[in-house]
Amino acid sequence: MDVKSAFLNGFLEEEIYIEQPPGFIMPVTGGDKLVMADFKARMKEMFEMSDLGLMTYFLGIEIQQADQGIFLGQKAFALKVLSKFSMQNCKPTCTPMAVGIKLSSQEEHEPVNESFYRSLVGCLLYLTATRPDILFAVSMLSRFMHCCNQQHYKAGKRVLRYIKGTLNHGIQFRKAEELKLIGYTDSDWA
Template sequence: MTYFLGMEVHQSDRGIFISQHSFALKILDKFCMHNCKAVSTPVAQGEKLTSSGDQQRVDERHYRSLVGCLLYLTATRPDIMFGVSLLSRFMHCCNEAHLKAAKRILRYIKGTASFGVMFESRNQLKLEGYSDSDWAGSLDDMKILQTLCCNFV
C-alpha cells in the first residue's frame, strides 16, 4: 500500500483500489462523530432541503469545514457525491436541517469508511452511459436538473 495526496493506493493483479479510509476516520474524529450509529444510506429518502425556512441558523465556519472535508472525500467516494453536492448549495445560508443532513452523511461514512474506487485491469473496455432527470426537484428555484455520466468499464 502506498499513499498519494492522502489517498491509500492498493495495487494487485485485479487492478488498483483507491480509498481514503484514514481520512474518513479523521473526519469522524474532527466532528465528534466517531461513536455515532451508522446508517445505510447517505441521504434520507424524500428529503428536500431549501435555503428558506424557519430553522435555526448554525455556525457557517463549522458547516463549511464539514462540507469541505466531505467534498475532498468524494474523490474516492462517488456514493456520497449527490448528498455532498446538495449540501454545498447551502454554504451561505446553512441551518439545522442542513447540518443534520451533513451529520447523516457522516453516520453513513462511519459504516462505510473502507469504501473506495476499484479500477479493474481488463483487456477490453466498454463505454456505459447513464442519465437522470429531476423535474423541478429543487424547491428553491424549481429548475430542471439533468445529469449524464459515461464510464469506461
C-alpha cells in the first residue's frame, strides 16, 4: 500500500528514538484476508492511498508469491550485469570458482583497472542477496579490491559465466506448517 501523505502529517522539533511498549501488536500482519481488506478500506477512508497489490519487485529483487512460499531472484539485474561487462553471450560454467585456484596479491599478473574491477565485485556482491551459491567466490574476489590483476578479473568473469548458466536461481522460502525459529552462534565471540 502506498500512502501519499505518510510523512507530511507530523512535525518534530528534534529527532526522537522510541521502542514499542510491551504488549504492542502489529495490527497489519496476519493471514485473515477479510481483516486485511477491512483494514485497507478503513485506511483509504482516512488517507489518500492506493493498493499496489502483491509485491513483485523491490530494489532489484524479483518476488514471486505463491501458496507454497515466496521465491526471491534477480534475473533482470543479473542480465544487466552480464551486459555491462560484455558477458551476455559467454559460455556458461557449472561452478562459480575453479577448483584449487589460489588468488594472491602478488604482482606476477598484469594489473587491471581498479575502478572496473570494483564495479564488477560490487555488482556481484549485490547479487549475493539472493544467490548464496556465489557468496564464497565473491568474498574471495572482494579481498583484492586494492591490488587487482588479470587473475582476479578472470576469476570474476568465471563467476559471471556461472551466473549466465544459472539465471533462474534464487532463494525459495517454503511455507511451513508451524514456524520453527532456530539460531546458531559462536559463543567464543559473544
